[in-house]
Amino acid sequence: MKLSVPGRTAAAAAIAVAGLLTTTAISNAAPAPEAAATPKAAAAPDISVDNVKAHLADLQSVADANGGNRAHGSAGYKASIDQLKKKLDAAGFTTSVQEFTAGGETGYNLIADWPGGDDGQVVMAGAHLDSVSDGPGINDNGSGSAAILETALTVAREKYQPTKHLRFAWWGAEEIGMVGSSHYVDSLAGGDRSKISAYLNFDMLSSPNAGYFVYDDDPTIEKTFKDYYAGKNVATEPDDEGDGRSDHAPFQQAGVPVGGLFSGAETTKSAEQAQKWGGTAGEAFDKCYHSSCDGVSNIDGTALDRNSDAVAYAVWGLSS
Secondary structure, three states, rough: OOOOOOHHHHHHHHHHHHHHHHOOOOOOOOOOOOOOOOOOOOOOOOOOOHHHHHHHHHHHHHHOOOOOOEEEEOOOHHHHHHHHHHHHHHHHOEEEEEEEEEEOOOOOEEEEEEEEEEEEEEEEEEEEEEEOOOOHHHHHHHHHHHHHHHHHHHHHHOOOOOOOEEEEEEOOOOHHHHHHHHHHHOOHHHHHHOOOEEEEEEEEOOOOOOOEEEEEOOOHHHHHHHHHHOOOOOOOOEEOOOOOOOHHHHHHHHHOOEEEEOOOOOOOOHHHHHHHHHHOOOOOOOOOOOOOOOOOOOOHHHHHHHHHHHHHHHHHHOOO
């Protein structure tokens, strides 16, 4: 998740730089009709938290081998893209790497399409893959990246055949102003944007003093996530801390229905929240936010497990 202030001022300049970029072709299809009601969620398989943790360990190893981070423009970021692409290619996804330029450095988005489904109705799940330069970025945002990766690999293992087309995305340069996701959205023709029936964003899912926050943007997507947590007897709150600070913002500004999950960053957990969710009142949801200690020990396994399953629940439910 990008810095709040003055990160938003920097974002405008970074996004402007990104206008020189190459683009990925998107197939033409008729706009999707707007959903009138919450879809009945298809039965989603359990997502293996051990597999998600293994992906996080892989990202930690990449950072360790590349100066301790996976930031935009670094060798660690490019190695992260290559690592995920190899896994997705082997699983049968159609992948593409979209290049852009920001801050004088080349950045990359990784897009993975699951063959089949109505490409006039696209359900996207995305997460930023870059870290800040001060650390490996395992909670922020290895956690979101690993959760959607394992969800995608589970789609392949299950040979899932959704009604709608499924697309997964890993964004570059989020930490300097949501540059990669902004470039992707800006590169789409208006008709291609209208084909996206839902964009689901996952930025920080395993904060060690975790909260359970649901984006309160599109009502259908919000209800899908809230129904999942209600079924697990886990209380949720609307996400205020991360509002507009992650990669859903460019999609929302383009008129795409958006939603997502968040486990908290630098703000302090209240006594009421600690009573509801456990953890420690008076401490940040993530004390290692944007720092060198955001490594594989900086996660809450229960939050990672629940949130990874919620990703799959929404992907299956909204695409069926």
